Amino acid sequence: MFLTGTMRVNRGGRLEIGGCDAVDLARRFGTPLYVLDEALVRQNCTAYRETLRRLYPRSQVAYAGKAFLNMAMCRLVGQEELALDVASGGEIYTALKAGFAPEKMIFHGNNKTPEEIRQALRAGLGRFVADSISELELLASLAAEERKIAAVVLRVKPGIEAHTHHYIQTGQLDSKFGLGLADGQALAAVCLALDAEYLEFCGLHCHIGSQIFELEPFRLAAAVMMDFIQEIRSKTGVVVRELNLGGGAGIRYLPEDTPFPVQRYLELITATLQEKASEHNLPLPLLLIEPGRSIAGEAGSTLYTAGAIKEIPGIRKIVAVDGGMTDNLRPALYGAKYTVLHAGRVEDRDLEVVTVAGKACESGDVLIRDAKLPSLARGDVLAVLSTGAYNYSMASNYNRFPRPAVVFVRDGHAELVVARESYEDLVRNDLLPELRTAAGGGSDRCGSQKCTA
8 A cells, every 4th residue: 555645644543635535535525536636736846846947947847737737736737936837728728728828838749730820820829839830831831821939849749659658658759649769750850940930949759658657768769869959960050959758757556667867867867968968069958847747647636436336256346436438548558557545544444355347338447356355335435546547537427427526625614616517518529410200201401501411
């Protein structure tokens, strides 16, 4: 067992997060419930910001919003003086509604639509991370139409394969993300960006993957990118002034997980940049990093209520909870593993092995196999740890389940930051067409034209 941030076991033997009793939170707000430890989020932001500032003053930390984003999180990130990585029109809209400064947003995505690009241009976003030649051409065209300069950073594939699940490897050559170095696409994109009237070429970006526990891939990526900066200077005369090395640091999902300390990671990449700059006689670029999971991941927990309990003789005991793959897709998507606690009897040592299953109509809706928990009864509250990243973000309405509420907890106070969806929310955008009857009655018109189907 491990506890994160402000978690502790209170005198009643129950789990406490941010000074709030987890069982009481479940009763007050209902379940499933996402709980975010605000103090730990801020602590993680501070660790990145202050450590990087000390090691490499010309730097900026940007929070990777895809990990977990709502208006409250946008406001928190702004208060912590971080920039914000956004990857869709919806994320841009959320951040703007929260009052986040558009010039501190970095727009990612491998298939930005013309509408999203116009939205970003008109809002004045600080950086566009171009992912392909075709996107760069589209951006140049739309920027010219809008008569707005687009500050561009080019996403490069450094050819580094991090040891993580292949679904979340992104730096290798065979990836949907980025421009290749070996095939010359990255250099061609640099030349295109330099020639386009309404594009301002600002720098380079790379991201090698997520949930990485080894430091060496980050060092290699930093070195490869600095070598490419030297190549750009030698072939174009342009000195790249910004380098964004993305994120990818792993977190603890299980007690045996061993993430590296933030300071070691930052010391390694900054030392690599300094060594390479000296080797190539280059000025140090502005350094940006984009942590997401390592800021929000361990700060989040999901509370569930146990329901049906089923014994399959000689095989397993299944405890079903009132959520599952609709609020945590990661186990079904790529076999992610989690730690679960009995929120009401955390330190009980009389344990049994059970499988915690979700309630969706899918055989693959299993949250945790072979969990060791105290004996459970219907109505008990379970807490799944380290769900702050990619859980709320991936939540769905499969089986028409309403998506859960989100609360921030700190110093004994719980604040609702996302309301639980209602059944009315589920049908809010549904429309009933005027259907034909079995006898052939009803409308046969689609708009003003007769249907021919």
